[in-house]
Amino acid sequence: MGAQQFYRDTWAEINLDNIYYNVESLKKILPEKVVLFAVVKANAYGHGDIQAARTAISAGASYAAVALLDEAIALRKKGFTEPVLVLGTSRPENAALAAEYDITLTVFQKEWIDKAKECLKESKPVKLHMKVDSGMGRIGVKTKEELKDVESAIRENSCFYLEGVFTHFATADESDKTYFNQQLASFNELLESFEQRPELVHASNSAASFRYPESYFNGVRLGISMYGLSPSREIETELPYPLKEAFSLRTRLVHVKEIKSGEKVGYGATYEAKAPEWIGTLPIGYADGWIRKLRGKEVLVDGKRVQIAGRICMDQTMIKLPNHLPLGTEVTLIGRQGNEFISVNEIADELETINYEITCMMSNRIPRVYIQGGQIVEVVNGLF
Numbered sequence: 001m002g003a004q005q006f007y008r009d010t011w012a013e014i015n016l017d018n019i020y021y022n023v024e025s026l027k028k029i030l031p032e033k034v035v036l037f038a039v040v041k042a043n044a045y046g047h048g049d050i051q052a053a054r055t056a057i058s059a060g061a062s063y064a065a066v067a068l069l070d071e072a073i074a075l076r077k078k079g080f081t082e083p084v085l086v087l088g089t090s091r092p093e094n095a096a097l098a099a100e101y102d103i104t105l106t107v108f109q110k111e112w113i114d115k116a117k118e119c120l121k122e123s124k125p126v127k128l129h130m131k132v133d134s135g136m137g138r139i140g141v142k143t144k145e146e147l148k149d150v151e152s153a154i155r156e157n158s159c160f161y162l163e164g165v166f167t168h169f170a171t172a173d174e175s176d177k178t179y180f181n182q183q184l185a186s187f188n189e190l191l192e193s194f195e196q197r198p199e200l201v202h203a204s205n206s207a208a209s210f211r212y213p214e215s216y217f218n219g220v221r222l223g224i225s226m227y228g229l230s231p232s233r234e235i236e237t238e239l240p241y242p243l244k245e246a247f248s249l250r251t252r253l254v255h256v257k258e259i260k261s262g263e264k265v266g267y268g269a270t271y272e273a274k275a276p277e278w279i280g281t282l283p284i285g286y287a288d289g290w291i292r293k294l295r296g297k298e299v300l301v302d303g304k305r306v307q308i309a310g311r312i313c314m315d316q317t318m319i320k321l322p323n324h325l326p327l328g329t330e331v332t333l334i335g336r337q338g339n340e341f342i343s344v345n346e347i348a349d350e351l352e353t354i355n356y357e358i359t360c361m362m363s364n365r366i367p368r369v370y371i372q373g374g375q376i377v378e379v380v381n382g383l384f
């Protein structure tokens with residue numbers, strides 16, 4: 001049991017057994033030599049970076065991946081000792097810092113290498129993965145010439161160690177395979193230009209890991225599906241194993257009252273009772289990531305679906321209750337309650353976005369409660 005406490009009646013439950021299962025199930029499908037990178041950027045898509053990373057390692061992952069050097073350092077400061085790759089850009093001035101923390105950086109510009117080598121004179125060598133832009137149009141080398149220039153600049157200097165090369169797919173989660181195949185072909189072609197191909201070659205995100213064994217090379221990067229979510233609705237039927245969602249969001253009734261016909265609720269007095277009805281108040285609002293667009297959406301109370309009443313406030317939300325319910329009654333905003341289930345996908349559909357965005361937007365004001373083997377094993381209050 002972690003030492004942290006929280007004093008509000010709203011929390012997220014993170015089911016570590018489900019994260020373990022999602023990672024282990026992919027690991028079982030992969031050939032032995034394929035390294036599994038656990039993508040834990042953005043605080044593990046809102047689930048908690050160190051908890052998700054440790055769970056993934058115990059389930060068979062051997063590398064963690066994040067977007068920023070700051071996120072990688074945060075993992076180190078929390079005691080994570082396995083390899084960590086920064087997938088995004090970092091400043092060449094910080095190469096020595098990365099080396100000091102034994103963090104692997106992504107590179108794709110000759111200028112970066114030239115600047116970094118000035119900064120690395122006194123330091124240990126820094127591990128690098130070269131990024132190839134095979135069609136995502138974001139970061140990476142695009143031509144053979146660029147690849148060769150970057151490779152030779154790296155190899156000329158002993159303060160660098162080129163450990164890997166990777167690319168990222170733009171459409172691996174879409175039914176149409178045309179663009180994916182073009183990207184794969186272009187990545188394969190660029191790989192031919194290495195004087196010496198780095199030992200780790202990886203390309204697949206969750207979607208490609210599930211659908212395209214030909215893009216395994218010897219590493220895959222599992223992000224969204226590690227948390228039990230499908231990369232898209234389109235490929236839900238193609239998943240090789242049933243995913244188990246790890247994120248639930250719960251709160252409690254902190255006020256219950258009966259209002260008369262004609263009485264109003266919330267800012268703008270937009271909700272009006274048509275008859276006498278029971279209204280409950282929840283201590284969660286848009287500052288928690290429970291945004292105003294969710295107005296009118298359903299939540300679970302007493303195993304039933306009920307509606308949000310009126311506008312969502314910064315810190316509070318009112319709901320229409322079927323009848324009087326005691327203070328402290330648990331309300332589920334995301335997850336299972338009795339026979340009802342509100343999936344992250346349901347919220348994503350409601351907000352016309354993707355499931356990725358939903359767990360990422362839950363703010364650090366919501367404490368995370370970690371569940372393993374049916375027990376609370378740790379509590380993290382992001383505020384202190």
Ligand SMILES: *Cc1c(COP(=O)(O)O)cnc(C)c1O
Nearest residue numbers: 039087168205206221222223224
């Ligand atoms: C975020 C990210 C991933 C993980 O993608 P998922 O779709 O969440 O599996 C993999 N690779 C890169 C480069 C990323 O930025």
